[in-house]
Amino acid sequence: MTRDIISLLLIILASHSPLLCEAATLPAFANSSSAIDSQWQTAAGRLASQWRNPNDVLTILMIIGGDVVQKALAQLSGPRFVPVAFSFGWVSYSFSAVFAVFGDGSLMPSPTRSSTLINARSGYRRTNQSWVLDRILRGVESSHESMSAALCVSVYRANPNRQLSSADWLWWSGLLTMLAQFILGVIPLALGKDWTTFLVTMMGTGLALMTGSSTQWQREKWGARIDKGTSTYCLTRGNGFQHAIVVQNTTPGCLNLEDLAMLRKEGCSRGCKGFVAISACLWVLLLISIAGLQHNTWFLLGVGCLGMVQNVCVAAFPRQPDAMGIPLEFVTEISGPKVMPVLQKTELQFPLVGAVLVKIFFNGRLRDDEKRFWEARVIEAESYSQKKEISQGPQNQSRTSVVRPSGTPVRKTGLTDLHKSITTSAPGFLSAMPVRRNTR
Template sequence: MPPAPIFQLFPRREFDPGAPAASFADEWANPSNYAFTILLLLGGDVIARALAQLAGGPLTPVAFSFGWVSYATSAICTAVGENKLMPGADCPCEVINGKNGYVRANNSFVIGRIVRDYEAWMGSAVHNITQSLIDARWKFDKEIAEKDIPGSGAEVVRPRQAGLVVSFWEPSQTIEAGKPGHDILHWSGLITAAIQLGIAAIPCGLWGDWSVLLITGAATILCFGMGALDQWGVEKWACRRLNKRSKKNFILTRGNGAQHAIAIISHGRGLDLEDLATGFDNLDAPSITLFAQLATIFLGLLWVVLLITSSAITDSAWFLIAVGGVGILQNMFVAGWKRNPAALGVPIDYVGVVGDVKVMNTLLAVERKYEKLGQSMIGSFFPGDLRENEKKLWDEVAAEWAEKKSVENSKKEKA
């Protein structure tokens, strides 16, 4: 086949440098149907994290926004191929059994967020002792610098962390574990949905154009329908509940070199966090239901139908883009905002805190308060062998516990 003539590759047209500006102006004045269609395909990972934050109850108010079509179609692959809906942990940390010292790498989204957001909810007592340790370390560094070079102490930068701080918590006796909390993130979804419907109603009220209102209303129903699946709660808290016969203690921490460790003294209440850390997708037989898989497929197909339908909107495209813009702001807010453990379904109450510039001293203080708890942390914070003087200190603490038990047993015998 002979090559096309050069004039067919470069058709003749008038030289008009103002044409691009006119095209841009027309598009911004009234965006084409392709603009919103393309936007709907962006940001699926934000939707996944927003759903993971709020899911677990009958109402999961994640607002309609750009990215829902992308998420809904990828969720089909996740539900059918990987047998799950919940994303994995997005903060590396570990869970230590407070009795035997077994360390489990965390794969739970919930535990990851508890550790990630810890400094936002740890409270003033933990904050104050942390700052006092940092100040003590800073003062020590200044003194060392002054000894080496007089006058150089003023140039020493305040350290970002020092030593180890261990706070103690216990499961709440008034709030049930494994249920989502209703904080500002939860209510933001309902408020955003109302605002979106209000925006969508403007062209309907002004010109009788109900297309934007139809798309927004249908999309909101699909959003809430996806979040209402019971499978979210099954995966989010995929663990056993503790009882009086299983009084486990847990330590949540980022590991060696971390500033904080969160010790949870269960008293036989709450969730088995060691179980939870395994992660739903690491179970030998993840129990996703057939209904959840079929519902995810059905909702994904409806999102594709909505995508095709929305491409017919031309005259009121800006209102639809505004609706999606408000929604994506709420989604990003929900996906990234810090939450306390109760909002994530792990309600805990503050008990106390210990800390020292020397990590070993902190672990010894923990051991004196709760037997075997400090000892279980040695492997994570001191992976090597202990020195002889350190072994002697641990032997002394063990002797103290043996004496306490002996006194308690003698009291029981007398009683």
């Protein structure tokens, strides 16, 4: 009786409110709880089905993480075989690569932090645009994280017998990850004769290796001239930072780091652009294939997660300079609790190095004793360099080899210009002015 009264009231209210028309057509109120139970069971079934085969999630994951893939490729690129594992993010990266080659023509990423490269002989400064040099400096910084010194100057000697890349643990991690992915892809084939996961894994790995095999990576990564003579370069992030790297090119055949820091973009050839565009199309086809999977998608999700872990490790962890294609031999390290004594000690051991660094770390006024020290050191280094050039003859006057067709020679200045720049740079640079000692 109560149910009939409630139904009658709903019909009366529906005649006055169109919003309740659907409520009047519902079954008896007693059946509403069973309808709710049915809807709950349907929702729970859909959720359980999604967790059994998360095929929609795979499609979404394939289009995120493109920047991680780019940095992993930049780390290991150089030779034609680049073991960056198949993972989520390759589809996103393929479209970013198409935009890059048809835009600014560069596949290499930009440096994550700013730094400055200085030629110790000429005193020229260049803002570093090389991702390789930025990673080398970052590796030195990460190896001295626990150091409490105010300034640490690490001196290295460049080795002309360089390779495109050496196999370290990050390189081998790619091969091990690919092997683990193949094993995971074979499991559905062995259990239920489902070969789709293994096929997608094979296709993704093949496309990843094909994408990383472009010679454009090598041209951008080490696009610099070769030093014909000897040069010394300083790399630092500037005033307020703790580290500076000194690289000595003592023998001919080493890379000109000034050229490398400039990152001269030659652009991609038509073949390279077509190669990148075709790779992007193939990645889209693979994405469509993954979207149609209905069974054993957890195995493919595991394959992608393994690859993503390898990509993140390769992109994040530092590598040794020789693994980056610039082999460096450690010479010495100069550090101390105050910056000025470290620079003076560096200048005494390596002439002109401290003189160019003092302009980076002290771009204001110096004390009288500091002014006399740096003036005397620059004049002494100039005299020594002139005697050395006279004894060596004119055959070593040229510092670098012939410029590439797309480049222009860099104007060189002598030590006299460096001395003049130190003594007549910013107003009051060498004038005496009391400065607090704790800043030095």
